[in-house]
Amino acid sequence: xxxxxxxxxxxxxxxxxxxxxxxxxxxxxxxxxxxxxxxxxxxxxxxxxxxxxxxxxxxxxxxxxxxxxxxxxxxxxxxxxxxxxxxxxxxxxxxxxxxxxxxxxxxxxxxxxxxxxxxxxxxxxxxxxxxxxxxxxxxxxxxxxxxxxxxxxxxxxxxxxxxxxxxxxxxxxxxxxxxxxxxxxxxxxxxxxxxxxxxxxxxxxxxxxxxxxxxxxxxxxxxxxxxxxxxxxxxxxxxxxxxxxxxxxxx
Numbered sequence: 001x002x003x004x005x006x007x008x009x010x011x012x013x014x015x016x017x018x019x020x021x022x023x024x025x026x027x028x029x030x031x032x033x034x035x036x037x038x039x040x041x042x043x044x045x046x047x048x049x050x051x052x053x054x055x056x057x058x059x060x061x062x063x064x065x066x067x068x069x070x071x072x073x074x075x076x077x078x079x080x081x082x083x084x085x086x087x088x089x090x091x092x093x094x095x096x097x098x099x100x101x102x103x104x105x106x107x108x109x110x111x112x113x114x115x116x117x118x119x120x121x122x123x124x125x126x127x128x129x130x131x132x133x134x135x136x137x138x139x140x141x142x143x144x145x146x147x148x149x150x151x152x153x154x155x156x157x158x159x160x161x162x163x164x165x166x167x168x169x170x171x172x173x174x175x176x177x178x179x180x181x182x183x184x185x186x187x188x189x190x191x192x193x194x195x196x197x198x199x200x201x202x203x204x205x206x207x208x209x210x211x212x213x214x215x216x217x218x219x220x221x222x223x224x225x226x227x228x229x230x231x232x233x234x235x236x237x238x239x240x241x242x243x244x245x246x247x248x249x250x251x
Contacts, residue, residue: 006249009135010126011083012090012230013245014039014101014112016055021083026052028079041079042067042101050078058107067102075102077113080124080230090124090230097122099231099243108242110142110190116240121232125154128228129248134198135225136249142190145240150193151248152233158226159233160195160208168208168215169236170195174222183210190244197225198251 011017016037026033029041030049038052044067053063067075076098080090092098099113099122108114115122129135137160139150152159157176163169165185167178185191196207204222208215230246232238 006251007086008084009086009129009248009250010088010090011247012080013083013247014055014058015245017083017247020085022081022085022087024052024081024087037083038081039083040077040081040101042075043078043095043098044068044102045074045076046072048095052079052081058101064102064105064107067105069105071104073102073105074100077101077124080113082126088126090126092122092124096120099124110242110244112140112142112242112244114242115231116144116148116238121238123154123232123238124230125228126230128153128226130226131224132226132250133204133224134251135227136194136196136198136251138192138194138245138247138249140190140192140244141239141241142244143185143187143241145237146185146187148237148239148241149229149231149233150239150243151227151246152229152236153226154229154232155234156226157235159236160227161233161236161239162193168193168195170197170206170208170218170220171233171236172220172222172225175220177206177218177220179206179208179218180216181208181210182215183213185210187241190242
């Protein structure tokens, strides 16, 4: 990017997002670790041990060695670390609601966090941002069902997600609408899907995009949006699929 670095509000990913990735403390790990550039904290199911991992440790076999490679070995993400400098962790303390990263001794084939595999719903919660008048959301997602929340307000009115293969869903405290995606979604591919919410020529506007193709621009009566949850919003369908990355900017 040309120009000054813009720090995101939150940046969750299983890959390292670059040299500006925040160094975090592995708080709560069963085996104490020094501060490091960790991307997630994983709970293995057979003894509930916790350990934090870097992006490299996810891909080089360190994570699988910790969880186990047997057919009954599963690993769940308790904490998705914020790689920005804001330290806004996405956490799920309830075991039943934690997304999965190792399924039956194998990493997710898509390389992300599995949501909607039974029980749950699976969701991660971060410190809420409330009544913002501008926001841009970027996500990398593979859908198993073409209706579900990517980000929203747990038990509240706000959410952003998809309702079928050609429409996206947006809601906030005053509006619940659907807009045309233009690009057709399916359950076999991974998509870069995002949303811009903010002031436009005709007032507050919401625009969604998929793989760089901009969809329908819809107007809303309310100039604010809120979010605190990844994967579920309470008032809209929970996500069923694999989420690799969520980055949110204040503009």
